[in-house]
Amino acid sequence: MQITLKLYAHLGDLLPAGSKQNKAMIEVPESISLNELIDHFHIPRPMAHLVLVNGVFVCDRDRDQPFALKPQDAVAIWPPVAGG
Amino acid sequence: MAWTKKILRVNLTDGVISAEPLNMEWAQQYLGQRGLATRYFVEEVDAQVDALSPDNKFIMATGPLTGTMASTGGRYSCITKSPLTGTIACSNSGGFFGAEMKNAGWDMIIFEGKSPTPVYLYVEDDQARLIPADDLWGKSVWATDEEIHKKHQDPQIRIACIGRAAESGNLFAAVVNDLHRAAGRSGVGTVLASKNVKAVALRGTRGVGNIKDMKRFIDTTFEHKKVLAANAVTGAGLPTYGTQVLMNVINELGALPTRNMREVRFEGAHSVSGEAMHEPRASDGKKNLTRNGGCFGCTIACGRISSVDRTHFSVKDKPQYWGNSGGLEYEAAWALGPDTGVDDLDALTYVNFLCNEDGLDPISFGSTVAAAMELFEDGVITTEQTGGIELKFGSAEALVKIAELTARGEGFGKEIGLGSKRLCEKYGRPELSMTVKGQEFPAYDPRGIQGMGLTYATSNRGACHLRSYTVSSEVLGIPIKTDPLATDGKPELVIAFQDATAAVDSSGLCIFSTFAWSLDNIAPQIDAACEGDWSVEKCAEVGARIWQLERDFNMRAGLTGADDTLPKRLLKDAANVGPAEGKVCDLGAMLPKYYELRGWTTEGQLTPETRQRYGLPS
Numbered sequence A: 001m002q003i004t005l006k007l008y009a010h011l012g013d014l015l016p017a018g019s020k021q022n023k024a025m026i027e028v029p030e031s032i033s034l035n036e037l038i039d040h041f042h043i044p045r046p047m048a049h050l051v052l053v054n055g056v057f058v059c060d061r062d063r064d065q066p067f068a069l070k071p072q073d074a075v076a077i078w079p080p081v082a083g084g
Numbered sequence B: 001m002a003w004t005k006k007i008l009r010v011n012l013t014d015g016v017i018s019a020e021p022l023n024m025e026w027a028q029q030y031l032g033q034r035g036l037a038t039r040y041f042v043e044e045v046d047a048q049v050d051a052l053s054p055d056n057k058f059i060m061a062t063g064p065l066t067g068t069m070a071s072t073g074g075r076y077s078c079i080t081k082s083p084l085t086g087t088i089a090c091s092n093s094g095g096f097f098g099a100e101m102k103n104a105g106w107d108m109i110i111f112e113g114k115s116p117t118p119v120y121l122y123v124e125d126d127q128a129r130l131i132p133a134d135d136l137w138g139k140s141v142w143a144t145d146e147e148i149h150k151k152h153q154d155p156q157i158r159i160a161c162i163g164r165a166a167e168s169g170n171l172f173a174a175v176v177n178d179l180h181r182a183a184g185r186s187g188v189g190t191v192l193a194s195k196n197v198k199a200v201a202l203r204g205t206r207g208v209g210n211i212k213d214m215k216r217f218i219d220t221t222f223e224h225k226k227v228l229a230a231n232a233v234t235g236a237g238l239p240t241y242g243t244q245v246l247m248n249v250i251n252e253l254g255a256l257p258t259r260n261m262r263e264v265r266f267e268g269a270h271s272v273s274g275e276a277m278h279e280p281r282a283s284d285g286k287k288n289l290t291r292n293g294g295c296f297g298c299t300i301a302c303g304r305i306s307s308v309d310r311t312h313f314s315v316k317d318k319p320q321y322w323g324n325s326g327g328l329e330y331e332a333a334w335a336l337g338p339d340t341g342v343d344d345l346d347a348l349t350y351v352n353f354l355c356n357e358d359g360l361d362p363i364s365f366g367s368t369v370a371a372a373m374e375l376f377e378d379g380v381i382t383t384e385q386t387g388g389i390e391l392k393f394g395s396a397e398a399l400v401k402i403a404e405l406t407a408r409g410e411g412f413g414k415e416i417g418l419g420s421k422r423l424c425e426k427y428g429r430p431e432l433s434m435t436v437k438g439q440e441f442p443a444y445d446p447r448g449i450q451g452m453g454l455t456y457a458t459s460n461r462g463a464c465h466l467r468s469y470t471v472s473s474e475v476l477g478i479p480i481k482t483d484p485l486a487t488d489g490k491p492e493l494v495i496a497f498q499d500a501t502a503a504v505d506s507s508g509l510c511i512f513s514t515f516a517w518s519l520d521n522i523a524p525q526i527d528a529a530c531e532g533d534w535s536v537e538k539c540a541e542v543g544a545r546i547w548q549l550e551r552d553f554n555m556r557a558g559l560t561g562a563d564d565t566l567p568k569r570l571l572k573d574a575a576n577v578g579p580a581e582g583k584v585c586d587l588g589a590m591l592p593k594y595y596e597l598r599g600w601t602t603e604g605q606l607t608p609e610t611r612q613r614y615g616l617p618s
Helices: A009-014 A034-040 B024-030 B033-044 B097-103 B141-152 B188-194 B214-230 B232-241 B243-252 B330-336 B345-358 B362-377 B396-408 B411-416 B420-426 B450-458 B490-504 B511-515 B519-529 B536-556 B568-572 B591-598 B608-614
Strands: A002-007 A023-027 A050-053 A074-078 B006-011 B016-021 B058-062 B076-081 B088-093 B108-112 B119-124 B127-132 B158-161 B175-177 B181-183 B197-203 B289-293 B303-306
Touching: A002 A009, A009 A074, A009 B232, A034 A050, A034 A074, A074 B243, B006 B127, B016 B127, B024 B033, B024 B536, B033 B058, B033 B076, B033 B088, B033 B108, B033 B490, B033 B536, B058 B097, B058 B188, B076 B097, B076 B181, B076 B188, B088 B175, B088 B188, B088 B536, B097 B158, B097 B197, B108 B119, B141 B158, B141 B197, B141 B345, B175 B188, B214 B232, B214 B519, B232 B243, B232 B511, B243 B330, B330 B345, B330 B362, B345 B362, B345 B396, B362 B396, B362 B411, B362 B420, B396 B411, B411 B420, B450 B490, B450 B591, B490 B511, B490 B519, B490 B536, B490 B591, B519 B536, B536 B591, B536 B608
Parallel strands: A002 A074, B006 B108, B119 B197
Antiparallel strands: A002 A023, A050 A074, B006 B016, B058 B076, B058 B108, B076 B088, B088 B181, B119 B127, B158 B175, B158 B197, B175 B181, B289 B303
16 A cells, blocks of 8 residues: 655655655555554664654554554654754 | 852933842742842832833843853843733843853843933943944844944954844844844843843853852763763754754644644645755755854754855845855744745745844744734735735745835834734734734644643743743653643643743753753752752742742733633634644633642632742732
């Protein structure tokens, strides 16, 4: 199935070559967990600090759940960041 | 140095300047800067005072750690009564001005009365004098800074001053120091202008002193710098991306107020984000972001130094704006961008330069323009009022034109200078003003981040994120992650943030240190520097006392619990997309509990027991 992967701050370098605006449409198996997705793109787990699926935060303990995603979902990931 | 134990008092009416000892009993109760200056202010100023009358006072105050080797110890605050809100105003700034004041030997400078003619205050260690500023009146912040440096032939003078916006009566004018750091909110610059004070120029050579236990202070500040360096946020995230990294975070979360808070996601967010500031532009291959920058003593260095594309319409005929200057921080970028619907990074950067050049609060400016754009699109105002400007959402050209006019206090810019509340009231549409207590919102929609709704409603200076930044917890997971859509536990969370923030704002340290430090890290640094016992518990207690003191002032100024509310748009109109879709801000679920925990009546008034508990002045 196809989802949108968005990697921000310095994680943006880990997106497929040619990606623009920090996002890429990617093909993933339906059974994928978020941690499998994170590992597949070589994102160090501690750097996957803020993980949002369609804008909703997914905590550490739920990131190993298989079948976590639906087609057309948007997964957005940030390292530890802050502002204000 | 810790407290210098000296205050400089400047009576502008008769031109008399005097030194006096710091009230050390109050220093033990209110620490410094925000808290201690507010204690002086409430003692000396009638809460009902007209903010722009000579009877209002204006205090510049450092904290005991300002100017020390503690990381981020470069802060000072401007405390006065706000002409924008009618509440206590306390605006905090970094740069190098605060440390210079400390090095000149002063904890605070208190301005009272009104000078008959324009002046600036020049302080060189113990020597202070008022110097005529007729030749500086009418000049921008940047021109004033240059003139004063030339006049004294001293490049090391640190200057805080007002620009043409404040002189024109703009109600959200800032005090800008070191060219692009600002005590930005609540119109503190407007008060300085009302006193005919153009600038404060400082030169301090006295160095550090009055540290209680120097060895312990050196050890503890060194250890805590290592904590900042090792933390992923303060050691890497903030220096690299600055606060602007939040643009995409908050947009993804569906809490990015867009087009005067009608919507909660902005389709152009990426174009004006921290990531976009790192992307090479087509014209010259340069990035918007030139480098990061730090304030005095800061080992985080989150500041942005940026340039505008020289071929951009806003500056192509203005080479004076082709160099590097203070770039976009998140709140400014949001107000100038998503809230006005403009996705042009160069236009936003140029307008941000103008805000620094002439002393405008970019949050209030952008939010007021957003309200004016809604008035324009609703046909309430037309090009007749705007002087021909097609003030439509998304128009970078309109934003740039109106910024130039507002910076100089000309044309429709004069009306923008009223602020959103007064502007919308003037045109019969008060509901379009996105303000609390007359101050414009910052960059977090409380429908998607519920704790921020309570933060805004109860803030002692009107809508503001810097009074309790629960975004830290609700979004970023610092110190612990909480659910942004839940209201349970938010009164407790908001109070904890409000009290800790009041303590930090009174210490001389920067609130951004708290992305890595808690009071457990900050209290030992205060304790090593300052007389007395500065435990974590005492710091929290001091923070709570400051909050109650500010609230008490506001109540005596005539505000009531009815002012602790939000615009109807946020209470009645549900978010249209994202995780908060279908939700409004449920302030009613949080406010009563908040009052109870604060020790206030159901009408929001301090009870006698609460006043007694915190030892508030009668």
